[in-house]
Amino acid sequence: xxxxxxxxxxxxxxxxxxxxxxxxxxxxxxxxxxxxxxxxxxxxxxxxxxxxxxxxxxxxxxxxxxxxxxxxxxxxxxxxxxxxxxxxxxxxxxxxxxxxxxxxxxxxxxxxxxxxxxxxxxxxxxxxxxxxxxxxxxxxxxxxxxxxxxxxxxxxxxxxxxxxxxxxxxxxxxxxxxxxxxxxxxxxxxxxxxxxxxxxxxxxxxxxxxxxxxxxxxxxxxxxxxxxxxxxxxxxxxxxxx
Amino acid sequence: xxxxxxxxxxxxxxxxxxxxxxxxxxxxxxxxxxxxxxxxxxxxxxxxxxxxxxxxxxxxxxxxxxxxxxxxxxxxxxxxxxxxxxxxxxxxxxxxxxxxxxxxxxxxxxxxxxxxxxxxxxxxxxxxxxxxxxxxxxxxxxxxxxxxxxxxxxxxxxxxxxxxxxxxxxxxxxxxxxxxxxxxxxxxxxxxxxxxxxxxxxxxxxxxxxxxxxxxxxxxxxxxxxxxxxxxx
Numbered sequence: 001x002x003x004x005x006x007x008x009x010x011x012x013x014x015x016x017x018x019x020x021x022x023x024x025x026x027x028x029x030x031x032x033x034x035x036x037x038x039x040x041x042x043x044x045x046x047x048x049x050x051x052x053x054x055x056x057x058x059x060x061x062x063x064x065x066x067x068x069x070x071x072x073x074x075x076x077x078x079x080x081x082x083x084x085x086x087x088x089x090x091x092x093x094x095x096x097x098x099x100x101x102x103x104x105x106x107x108x109x110x111x112x113x114x115x116x117x118x119x120x121x122x123x124x125x126x127x128x129x130x131x132x133x134x135x136x137x138x139x140x141x142x143x144x145x146x147x148x149x150x151x152x153x154x155x156x157x158x159x160x161x162x163x164x165x166x167x168x169x170x171x172x173x174x175x176x177x178x179x180x181x182x183x184x185x186x187x188x189x190x191x192x193x194x195x196x197x198x199x200x201x202x203x204x205x206x207x208x209x210x211x212x213x214x215x216x217x218x219x220x221x222x223x224x225x226x227x228x229x230x231x232x233x234x235x236x237x238x239x240x241x242x
Numbered sequence: 243x244x245x246x247x248x249x250x251x252x253x254x255x256x257x258x259x260x261x262x263x264x265x266x267x268x269x270x271x272x273x274x275x276x277x278x279x280x281x282x283x284x285x286x287x288x289x290x291x292x293x294x295x296x297x298x299x300x301x302x303x304x305x306x307x308x309x310x311x312x313x314x315x316x317x318x319x320x321x322x323x324x325x326x327x328x329x330x331x332x333x334x335x336x337x338x339x340x341x342x343x344x345x346x347x348x349x350x351x352x353x354x355x356x357x358x359x360x361x362x363x364x365x366x367x368x369x370x371x372x373x374x375x376x377x378x379x380x381x382x383x384x385x386x387x388x389x390x391x392x393x394x395x396x397x398x399x400x401x402x403x404x405x406x407x408x409x410x411x412x413x414x415x416x417x418x419x420x421x422x423x424x425x426x427x428x429x430x431x432x433x434x435x436x437x438x439x440x441x442x443x444x445x446x447x448x449x450x451x452x453x454x455x456x457x458x459x460x461x462x463x464x465x466x467x468x469x470x471x472x473x474x475x
Contacts, residue, residue: 068348068381077337080337082337082340082344083344084343084344084347087340087343087344087347088340090339090340090343091336091337091339091340094336094339095336106320106323106324107306107309107311107320109319109320109323110311110316110317110319110320113313113316113319114297114311114312114313114316117313117316118297150297154296154297
């Protein structure tokens with residue numbers, strides 16, 4: 001016969017694992033889009049279960065819950081899937097309003113959303129630098145530098161983060177510039193984000209990576225280098241000559 | 243505190259053919275907000291536009307009490323949040339909002355770009371685009387059935403965010419069908435959407451904003467001729 005203490009322990013463990021099981025994140029460790037969701041959940045202190053997806057062998061769970069794009073991240077909340085990282089972040093923001101990531105004022109929110117959209121529209125250029133060569137890569141490098149220039153001139157003021165003194169959704173949206181861009185630059189052998197050309201961005205990257213949740217939730221730099229370098233070799237050897 | 247702003251408080255910089263501009267205007271109509279429409283001259287960009295949207299230099303821009311907001315779907319969300327006493331545009335449930343946002347983004351990222359190319363393509367390329375678009379419409383039909391729950395619109399009884407995002411495209415969809423000599427919205431494959439399209443265009447907030455097919459066809463021809471005249475750039 002189990003003691004009362006054992007019974008209560010069993011119940012509390014079951015209940016907490018139930019509420020944790022309510023929120024699942026399908027992600028992939030090298031993916032910056034995965035990290036956007038991790039950062040948002042951790043900044044808000046929301047517990048979740050992380051499920052690592054092997055993107056070379058997509059699970060039935062992923063294919064079932066992301067039928068249109070078949071991509072991570074996918075957030076499963078009580079079994080209901082939400083896809084697309086920034087849409088997931090808006091959902092998290094609405095469901096768990098503590099530690100707000102968006103401004104309260106509608107106009108400031110519109111500005112924040114503008115830069116989130118800008119990030120999603122322009123960031124692909126840096127990944128084209130990563131996976132292409134020749135003329136296509138040259139154009140992508142120009143586009144990436146132009147993106148950085150616009151951020152430097154228009155998006156970043158004199159405050160610590162994009163929205164002010166606290167980290168927010170726009171910082172999370174641009175997060176890959178703080179870490180993944182550096183990996184791409186190393187692998188490809190270019191410097192696109194020169195510290196002296198982009199002093200505000202340079203300062204922001206330092207501030208961003210000093211935030212404990214960010215600092216403690218970044219993939220290992222060396223592991224990323226190895227992973228992305230290998231993948232790039234495969235991509236370039238299998239692609240046709242441009 | 244609805245609708246007591248003077249007309250000068252709210253301006254929309256835009257042009258009649260743009261589906262993105264139409265979104266902003268429908269949203270303001272839903273909230274019964276009067277506004278001044280400042281039409282951009284085709285082929286040139288006004289000082290006001292360049293000042294208000296220096297990053298993209300694109301329409302639409304909403305100017306509210308002198309402050310500019312750019313990007314059509316962001317404008318729609320802003321309108322919904324500011325004129326909160328009017329009928330809601332986004333669904334109230336966070337999960338429904340996520341679904342609406344997903345499909346609105348799909349319209350912008352996948353549907354519209356493919357559809358826009360059909361009129362200027364031929365042969366295999368055109369066939370591939372038509373296939374993409376019709377498959378996309380089948381996905382949107384499914385989304386419509388789930389979202390509408392038997393009612394007339396994606397938003398239910400009244401038009402909402404996804405109705406505005408997708409419905410704004412209907413003028414160009416019909417013009418593309420005419421110019422490309424293809425049937426995209428098909429009664430057999432997407433019966434719900436066919437019905438929805440009619441209801442949407444007849445809605446009070448939408449009436450008069452979706453341009454006539456002939457006018458868009460004429461406009462497209464003019465644009466193509468102007469591009470040719472400029473040569474490749």
